[in-house]
Amino acid sequence: MNEKPLSESTEMYLKALAELSAREPVAVARLAERLGVTPVSANEMVHRLDEQGLVSHKPYKGVALTKKGREIASDVLRRQRLWECFLFDHLNIEWAQIYEFACSLEHATAPEVTEALAVFLNHPKTCPRGNPIPEQDGSFEPLNGAPLSEAEVGSVVTALAVNATATDVLKYLQERNILPGREIEIVEAAPMRGPLTLRVEGKEVVLGLSLAEFVIVK
Amino acid sequence: MNEKPLSESTEMYLKALAELSAREPVAVARLAERLGVTPVSANEMVHRLDEQGLVSHKPYKGVALTKKGREIASDVLRRQRLWECFLFDHLNIEWAQIYEFACSLEHATAPEVTEALAVFLNHPKTCPRGNPIPEQDGSFEPLNGAPLSEAEVGSVVTALAVNATATDVLKYLQERNILPGREIEIVEAAPMRGPLTLRVEGKEVVLGLSLAEFVIVK
DNA sequence: GTTGATAATAAGGTCAGCCATAATATTATT
């Protein structure tokens, strides 16, 4: 593998792309939004990544990871999610905060540390947010589910994963018991892409569609 | 406490100062050397730190940490050394590498994580390099020892700590069994500040004076 | 096909932390 030192920013872009879409191109604007930068800045950065061969940007069509980029992104996700496991299972850090904390640690983690951590944790398959942890070779089984926002009204589904990254969003979902493993009944969907009414753990909660998109269910 | 976000660079400078001297001013050139930057760059940075009230720089006299700077440095050292414990005791990372790896992690560690880590590790008092781990309030008992380079010929001492930070230096010392807890006999000191001849674990080793300065013994 | 929204590009600016080179200041030594 090529072990050139990648900047923290590069890692964040690749990770965001991997999280936003397994394969289809992502609009630069969406990327900018998730990373909290202006579309112009994201565009610049995407150019740089394109030149490095990490992404392929087709103007007006979106950005996608190249093979090389996807490999690196897998590696970043592996580190990220292993740390999430450690923080949650061993340090008892609050669920909503682990993404944020793991994210910082991830950038600072040498390969030796990553693998030693995997051994220590006994090679977990998923992180506390329900997402799969890529193997060392980059492989992992994608989640077999769909966003809660697309679930049928009246059905009862099981949350598989929560794909949000912002701590306040995670906190909001945690408070409403929308966590991996929980059963969720879709009681009602307001018209015109309005919020969903759900029943979770016996309680009714109302959830905006954009938040529901973060929740992967089956 | 003031929780302004300090840059990685700032943390490195404060840490280096804390490691180089508990109290007496340190020459800017020495600081530059340890941090691997040019004296001019170190000077600039020292100016910035002075303006922030973290150090006090008396031209031609040296730099020293202020109270505020020392507090932050303690915090940084705490994080650094807690990670060293984790990496060594739980991840079984090679002794010579833990400083380097812990250093990266340190910068990326939130206070909540630091304290959770301290609990997880059961509040260790020293790191694997033998250095004390500051308490949350910044207090710690300084090492009661002196550099090996100042030990008397013929005496037998015990290594308390190894203050080196560069991985290759640590590796060199590790290979010669110069590790915290080991007994060291000073067999001979070459004239004109030449190298020391030591007996460690039954074997004779020759050690340059500048390396011997890193080893704190009693 | 024209138009309005969205996407992309261009141009110029900021900031931290480094760099080199050159000019001064200070200290220490003779």
Add this chain to the structure above:
DNA sequence: AATAATATTATGGCTGACCTTATTATCAAC
């Protein structure tokens, strides 16, 4: 007191990743 060695300051430059404010392309919808 002169000088050599060392410290400091001055100046100007670079880089990555961001920013704002135009301007120009393209797509999608009527």
